[in-house]
Amino acid sequence: MTIEAILRKSIRYDRGGKPVEVVIPYDEFVDFMESNGLDLSEEEKESIAEAKADREAGRSENFVALEDLEKELGI
Incomplete structure (x- = not known):
């Protein structure tokens, strides 16, 4: 999943129309983190x-x- 696809899911805007947050299902968030190596430790x-x-x-x-x-x- 690309960043653009995630952002299109549910962008929340302030009263001025400025994007302030993105809400996505947790499973998609975990998939995004793992797919991009963002869940890896420094080691x-x-x-x-x-x-x-x-x-x-x-x-x-x-x-x-x-x-x-x-x-x-054994495979």
Whole structure:
């Protein structure tokens, strides 16, 4: 869901016509937060940044092969 779609849901305006708040269903709010990574802790964000840097630098040894993960999970 895009920011524009969320904002169109229910914008509340003041008497002068200025937007002051947006009201959306809670489930949509949670989905928006999760989809945009806004629910992540600083530690999680740092881990993601490190993984991205490892990937960009070609450090594949820092990752688990899909086949190994499937074996570990039994799938």
